[in-house]
Amino acid sequence: MAASTLTEVARLAGVSPATASRVLNGSARIPGKDIADRVRQAAESLGYIPNAQAQGLAKSSSGLIGLIVHDIADPYFAAIARGVQEAAREQHKMVLLATTVGAPDSEKEAVAAFAARRADSIVIAGSRTSRAEDLEGNTELAAELDRYCRNGGHVSVIGHGIVGAAAADGYHVVNVPNEELAAHLATELATSREEDFVIVGGPEGLFTSDDRIRGFQRGLASAGLPAADVIRTDFTRAGGFEAGLALAARITASQPGTETKRLCIFAVNDVMAIGAAAALRSQGLRIPRDAAVAGFDDIETLRDFRPALSTVHLPLEEIGRQAASRAAGPSADDAGSPPITGQVILRRSTEVAHPTSAESVA
Amino acid sequence: MAASTLTEVARLAGVSPATASRVLNGSARIPGKDIADRVRQAAESLGYIPNAQAQGLAKSSSGLIGLIVHDIADPYFAAIARGVQEAAREQHKMVLLATTVGAPDSEKEAVAAFAARRADSIVIAGSRTSRAEDLEGNTELAAELDRYCRNGGHVSVIGHGIVGAAAADGYHVVNVPNEELAAHLATELATSREEDFVIVGGPEGLFTSDDRIRGFQRGLASAGLPAADVIRTDFTRAGGFEAGLALAARITASQPGTETKRLCIFAVNDVMAIGAAAALRSQGLRIPRDAAVAGFDDIETLRDFRPALSTVHLPLEEIGRQAASRAAGPSADDAGSPPITGQVILRRSTEVAHPTSAESVA
DNA sequence: CTGAATTGGGAAAGCGCATTCCCACTGCGT
DNA sequence: ACGCAGTGGGAATGCGCTTTCCCAATTCAG
Numbered sequence: 001m002a003a004s005t006l007t008e009v010a011r012l013a014g015v016s017p018a019t020a021s022r023v024l025n026g027s028a029r030i031p032g033k034d035i036a037d038r039v040r041q042a043a044e045s046l047g048y049i050p051n052a053q054a055q056g057l058a059k060s061s062s063g064l065i066g067l068i069v070h071d072i073a074d075p076y077f078a079a080i081a082r083g084v085q086e087a088a089r090e091q092h093k094m095v096l097l098a099t100t101v102g103a104p105d106s107e108k109e110a111v112a113a114f115a116a117r118r119a120d121s122i123v124i125a126g127s128r129t130s131r132a133e134d135l136e137g138n139t140e141l142a143a144e145l146d147r148y149c150r151n152g153g154h155v156s157v158i159g160h161g162i163v164g165a166a167a168a169d170g171y172h173v174v175n176v177p178n179e180e181l182a183a184h185l186a187t188e189l190a191t192s193r194e195e196d197f198v199i200v201g202g203p204e205g206l207f208t209s210d211d212r213i214r215g216f217q218r219g220l221a222s223a224g225l226p227a228a229d230v231i232r233t234d235f236t237r238a239g240g241f242e243a244g245l246a247l248a249a250r251i252t253a254s255q256p257g258t259e260t261k262r263l264c265i266f267a268v269n270d271v272m273a274i275g276a277a278a279a280l281r282s283q284g285l286r287i288p289r290d291a292a293v294a295g296f297d298d299i300e301t302l303r304d305f306r307p308a309l310s311t312v313h314l315p316l317e318e319i320g321r322q323a324a325s326r327a328a329g330p331s332a333d334d335a336g337s338p339p340i341t342g343q344v345i346l347r348r349s350t351e352v353a354h355p356t357s358a359e360s361v362a
Numbered sequence: 363m364a365a366s367t368l369t370e371v372a373r374l375a376g377v378s379p380a381t382a383s384r385v386l387n388g389s390a391r392i393p394g395k396d397i398a399d400r401v402r403q404a405a406e407s408l409g410y411i412p413n414a415q416a417q418g419l420a421k422s423s424s425g426l427i428g429l430i431v432h433d434i435a436d437p438y439f440a441a442i443a444r445g446v447q448e449a450a451r452e453q454h455k456m457v458l459l460a461t462t463v464g465a466p467d468s469e470k471e472a473v474a475a476f477a478a479r480r481a482d483s484i485v486i487a488g489s490r491t492s493r494a495e496d497l498e499g500n501t502e503l504a505a506e507l508d509r510y511c512r513n514g515g516h517v518s519v520i521g522h523g524i525v526g527a528a529a530a531d532g533y534h535v536v537n538v539p540n541e542e543l544a545a546h547l548a549t550e551l552a553t554s555r556e557e558d559f560v561i562v563g564g565p566e567g568l569f570t571s572d573d574r575i576r577g578f579q580r581g582l583a584s585a586g587l588p589a590a591d592v593i594r595t596d597f598t599r600a601g602g603f604e605a606g607l608a609l610a611a612r613i614t615a616s617q618p619g620t621e622t623k624r625l626c627i628f629a630v631n632d633v634m635a636i637g638a639a640a641a642l643r644s645q646g647l648r649i650p651r652d653a654a655v656a657g658f659d660d661i662e663t664l665r666d667f668r669p670a671l672s673t674v675h676l677p678l679e680e681i682g683r684q685a686a687s688r689a690a691g692p693s694a695d696d697a698g699s700p701p702i703t704g705q706v707i708l709r710r711s712t713e714v715a716h717p718t719s720a721e722s723v724a
Numbered sequence: 725c726t727g728a729a730t731t732g733g734g735a736a737a738g739c740g741c742a743t744t745c746c747c748a749c750t751g752c753g754t
Numbered sequence: 755a756c757g758c759a760g761t762g763g764g765a766a767t768g769c770g771c772t773t774t775c776c777c778a779a780t781t782c783a784g
Contacts, residue, residue, distance in 0.1 A: 015763080015764085017764090018764060018765080018766095019764075022763095029762080029763095032761095032762070035762090035763085057768095057769050057770065058768080060769070
């Protein structure tokens, strides 16, 4: 027994398919009360479930919203996904998920798949890149998106526009003030301290990473401090760990008596910061005693990470929600949603050393 | 300019739509090489993207696999989602996401929505419940699933079958040996210790929770120990925290000199364990010195949680993958995938007190 | 060299629904 | 009492694609 169709319902109710369609879906014309009840009852007794594919085909819209992330199990993306999901629920749409590992060509594929399914809108999360090796991929991705937009699709990308994407309408960017926030973090961290700053960043060309690095340096500069060293590594926990190992070596090497300043490590995202912290700990170093560490994003995982990590809070869920609704809304109040703002949060990981022993006496 | 259609491609290539369809999709009949090339080229130049809705309508299958979780940002579900996503990619399908907060009626809705979209299969994660207040919802959910299955859908639920679901074919359960593993954990923990055991469980009726509680008690019993107290609370971090607070009070109360055994707390999942640990810490208690804590699941978050939490490792990703492919496969080798197994992992949180001071001397 | 078995392409009938027309029927005004 | 706008339902068309069926052109056996 295949799923029952509208026609069957209509027949059972003794009306035409047209009428049945009108009562079961919000049509402009609402049939008479009595007949409507008959149809509804027939539908109920048949356990009728409208075929969304057919509906979509007929009205060319699918009630689908596509979400592209690097990795759904990454807390950063998971939080955004939650927001998108919420927005989708409000719009009575469903979320179609695609995970790419950040590879533009795989993102392009995802866009094509979404386009094939006639997704009403697409949300792309995950940092954009301007690396040379991604150039071709980016171009293709941009082309695919452009075509999607021209066919009436809506795209909203989180953080930074796609390189080479024309400013088609239906194309939105949810801006995240990475640079400003990083600058702010730097100035906060620079206050009344004497530390050497080091930045643990992602590969060159990753916008999110680059923006945060630039901002942080600017913050330091405005505080009258010299630019920080930058270690380039993977934009992952593993990358952070690796950098952390290198830094640990540097710290222990300079330890002996010499009056070196404490190291303050800024990792451009929280998972990297966690990795770095883990590396330091694995080398017997303690935070914040032997080094300060700060991250960025304020992912949920941080809640139970010790020492409590200083970071920049980003309303991840809200970002996801906004991306999803910005793309969906009939461009409703283009400035309808407030711009994304973050917040520097200083926690224990960057506290100044306890004024114990020597210092407190001195 | 709307997306180009198969017909347009066919016209441009000078063939019939039928032929175009045959070459652009894996049909049984493959047209001649020359003609195929013409078609492919036409498709390429037009940037043709097949309309998946129409395809689905025509062959009544959608290339969609529905995933139902409580909360996509929960690391437990996120890990499963990753597995499902991977399996989906292998099957060249896309994942449709639905988050319910564990409410059966909202799960029912999700199933209906998936059915409407003619999802090829549905994966349901998240503990089943047998609570009285969910009875009605469960029945409806079961009915909905049953209908979905009868219409050719495939369902696989993780952990424990839906209450009241008929054993329709197309209905699979990925079994997780919760009870056995919990028992195993208990015996491991019971070895050469003198501790009071306490179980922090979810609300009564949650199968996952109940199974683990039962298993743990059985393990204790087989080790000749008395049954542990059970604290019922929410199946969340907050629930764990609350219970942790209560336990902290109990510990500090009995602290003074009295020769009380150390408390060993088994939380039925990791997030609850984390909550409990956080609560203890907030009260100035230290793990494992003042109490031992163990969880279940081995979620990724644990990697960076200190003290390292003892737990039972579950191959979450594999579980998700298996659920997705079990449902998809043409029942291929019904025993094709190996049963899920877990592994007790003892870490620092349940170590016996350091044989320092008193004890080592004595 | 002819008839039968293939082969390869096209025509056409849906898949399940939305929607535009179109028609029969009311109720109103003058 | 007649015509008119207005109302409520049905017939038919099309969304874009798959697939069965059919027919012309080959090919091969006898």
